[in-house]
Amino acid sequence: MMQVYLDNSATTRPCEAAVEAMVKSMREDYYNPSALYAPAMRGEEILKNAATAIAAAVGSDAKHVIFTSGGTESDNLAIFGHMQLNRDGGEILYSAAEHAAVRLTCEEAAVRYGCVAREIPLTAEGVIDLSALEGMLSERTRMICVMQVCNETGVIMPLKEICQLRARLCPKAAIHVDGVQGFLRVPFSMKQLPVDSYAISAHKFHGPKGAGALVWREGFRFKPMMIGGGQQNDRRSGTENTVGIAGMGAAVKSYPKNAAEHMRALKKQLVDLLRPALPDMKVLGLDAEDENSAPHILNAAFPPVRAETLLHALEAEGVIVGTGSACSSKKGKHSHVLTAMQLSPAVMESAIRFSFCPENTQEEILYTADAIIRQVELLKRYVRR
Amino acid sequence: MREILQVRFGEIFLKGSNRPYFMRMLVERIRNAVKELNGHVWLSDSRVYVSDLSDMEEGIRKVGKVFGVHSLCRALELPKDDFDAICEAAVQLVEDHHGSFKVNARRSDKRYFMDSPAINMEVGHYILEKRPDLTVDVHNPDLVVSVEIRDQAYVYTRPIMAVGGMPVGTNGRATLLLSGGIDSPVAGWMIAKRGVSMSAVHFNSPPYTSERAKEKVLDLARTLSESLCGIKVHVVPFTDIQMQIHEKCHPDYTTIIMRRYMMRIANAIAHKERAQALVTGESIGQVASQTMQALTCTDEIADIPVFRPLIGLDKVEIIDIANKIGTYETSILPYEDCCTVFTPRHPATKPKMEIILEGESKLDTDALIQAALEGTVVYDL
Numbered sequence: 001m002m003q004v005y006l007d008n009s010a011t012t013r014p015c016e017a018a019v020e021a022m023v024k025s026m027r028e029d030y031y032n033p034s035a036l037y038a039p040a041m042r043g044e045e046i047l048k049n050a051a052t053a054i055a056a057a058v059g060s061d062a063k064h065v066i067f068t069s070g071g072t073e074s075d076n077l078a079i080f081g082h083m084q085l086n087r088d089g090g091e092i093l094y095s096a097a098e099h100a101a102v103r104l105t106c107e108e109a110a111v112r113y114g115c116v117a118r119e120i121p122l123t124a125e126g127v128i129d130l131s132a133l134e135g136m137l138s139e140r141t142r143m144i145c146v147m148q149v150c151n152e153t154g155v156i157m158p159l160k161e162i163c164q165l166r167a168r169l170c171p172k173a174a175i176h177v178d179g180v181q182g183f184l185r186v187p188f189s190m191k192q193l194p195v196d197s198y199a200i201s202a203h204k205f206h207g208p209k210g211a212g213a214l215v216w217r218e219g220f221r222f223k224p225m226m227i228g229g230g231q232q233n234d235r236r237s238g239t240e241n242t243v244g245i246a247g248m249g250a251a252v253k254s255y256p257k258n259a260a261e262h263m264r265a266l267k268k269q270l271v272d273l274l275r276p277a278l279p280d281m282k283v284l285g286l287d288a289e290d291e292n293s294a295p296h297i298l299n300a301a302f303p304p305v306r307a308e309t310l311l312h313a314l315e316a317e318g319v320i321v322g323t324g325s326a327c328s329s330k331k332g333k334h335s336h337v338l339t340a341m342q343l344s345p346a347v348m349e350s351a352i353r354f355s356f357c358p359e360n361t362q363e364e365i366l367y368t369a370d371a372i373i374r375q376v377e378l379l380k381r382y383v384r385r
Numbered sequence: 386m387r388e389i390l391q392v393r394f395g396e397i398f399l400k401g402s403n404r405p406y407f408m409r410m411l412v413e414r415i416r417n418a419v420k421e422l423n424g425h426v427w428l429s430d431s432r433v434y435v436s437d438l439s440d441m442e443e444g445i446r447k448v449g450k451v452f453g454v455h456s457l458c459r460a461l462e463l464p465k466d467d468f469d470a471i472c473e474a475a476v477q478l479v480e481d482h483h484g485s486f487k488v489n490a491r492r493s494d495k496r497y498f499m500d501s502p503a504i505n506m507e508v509g510h511y512i513l514e515k516r517p518d519l520t521v522d523v524h525n526p527d528l529v530v531s532v533e534i535r536d537q538a539y540v541y542t543r544p545i546m547a548v549g550g551m552p553v554g555t556n557g558r559a560t561l562l563l564s565g566g567i568d569s570p571v572a573g574w575m576i577a578k579r580g581v582s583m584s585a586v587h588f589n590s591p592p593y594t595s596e597r598a599k600e601k602v603l604d605l606a607r608t609l610s611e612s613l614c615g616i617k618v619h620v621v622p623f624t625d626i627q628m629q630i631h632e633k634c635h636p637d638y639t640t641i642i643m644r645r646y647m648m649r650i651a652n653a654i655a656h657k658e659r660a661q662a663l664v665t666g667e668s669i670g671q672v673a674s675q676t677m678q679a680l681t682c683t684d685e686i687a688d689i690p691v692f693r694p695l696i697g698l699d700k701v702e703i704i705d706i707a708n709k710i711g712t713y714e715t716s717i718l719p720y721e722d723c724c725t726v727f728t729p730r731h732p733a734t735k736p737k738m739e740i741i742l743e744g745e746s747k748l749d750t751d752a753l754i755q756a757a758l759e760g761t762v763v764y765d766l
Binding site: 306308309310311312313314315316375379381382383384385 | 591592593594595596628631632636639725726727728729730
């Protein structure tokens, strides 16, 4: 039986280069990067190399890369860190598509620092509603949090337009971008877009779990959350996770240049195979061929087949897919994002997320499409009576 | 002097000529429970003793869960000839006590140089000398200091209540229909408590149920396994049967017909396991398939008795027991173990047998049961 992994937005398999770099850092370069003796420089080297690779990928500078434990910590650091310095009752805005690591952090910041947290609505396609945002921005706005790519629908958010609105209506407000699903897979440069902070997580691009980074722009003010030994210029104390950082750096460097093109072709292939066979299928978010739809995420609903049932049926055929986002799919509630898109419960309950990686092949997609078509045809006969 | 566990049993006392058999089984069960703690278990003079436990607290927990044990207490064991040492031990046990006490001596060794009232007086006197702040109250004492003179002397204070019941294996075998819910583990535990060995049947419906849901059921069985002295779980593939019922039978009757197929399969597995009864977690009126009429329709399938120990209990009472036996936390984990696709919107609460039989006549029952039994996977936990 073929094994096909199509839940790469939940996590990815660490690439060989990352595994090798991590093993080497554990076996040979295990020294504390802060120590004074010469071998410690090897640990420092790991940090420098990874920071340089990440900075190069987003048009920033290595000195503006802070290593963290992952996407959640990076989001927390940017939001709590910045809002601690803005305790004047201003507003923090976040899109309705945000991951809980941003959404709940904004709500908590409101409680802790006396600001007001407001949710920016989405259009029916799951894109941030720019006209609504325009009406929400004012001199009271302190921070805007928007994800680069929606983890559930794969919608690429209009960051350029948001930056323009900010420049016009609230030039002092900071913009934090959660780049966890976009980094390396969707073009992004802090040279072109004046966003203030950008969060990434290594395990989403074939690096290890437990490693991530926050890239920040000169002038972005934030207080550290971790206090201690003063590592990373006092911005994030704690001995650096050199093993994870080595893996993350190697994963950035070895991420294939043509990945987006390859994955977009696979996504199109899957939709093209499914659409004629399953006319009831609904692609959620932007159409698969829309240029603002990320190349690696496809969310499709197959009503009346429940997503959980189809997921397990595909699992039995060796095809691993996701429902909603893996972090929240055990909670048994409707997806926050799909609810904000005002989809019907029947569609939400049958939504499956396919997320691709550069290693997926056309043969895998053929096999997957065949399994989906067979299983949906079978399972749709059994609806509650 | 050393600290040991003294174990008392309840109902076994009521047994007549086969009492030695029950005693042997109880000792065996206790021995098994404390095996990992290197406990030494022996029977002497109508009491079971456990010594050399590597962890006393854990030993108390484990022995307290053995069916057949009524109560147990930590006792100080010492040579009975050294009466001063017995008195010293009694003082040691009242060290943290304030208020009144009494001494309660028993002497199974009738040749002992003092009789029970004399022991009471001497030990009581000794305690009062050392602890003048305490008082004696022979009617309503705050603490009873017990002294038993047997092969050795045993001094102890508070007994700890244990689970009761009868040693597992002394009252035959039964097969439990085990779901991932709150009720069925409790039902299995209650019947096992009466000394019945238990095997279980679980119906699995992939892809409508997940691997996690199955793992949850196995976790429940693992929790029960300690009290049940091991349990075999038969996991039966049930999806095909559910699909066929859904396609061919009256929509309001799918649940009751499904229950009848579960009974058929459980009955067959019970025969294989040489079990003499089936056990279910049903309680009158809890859901549509548990009305008296529905229970009658499922009952007639089995050719062995169906025990329903929860039949008269409310949900809160069942939850209380589930908490006590440690299955509740696992039972409420959210993985579905019965997809709503197969749950009728309007289940028949007063099912008519002719509609059931008419539905079942459209199914190839023998072949379905055969296939389910062949696909069954057994987990020995």
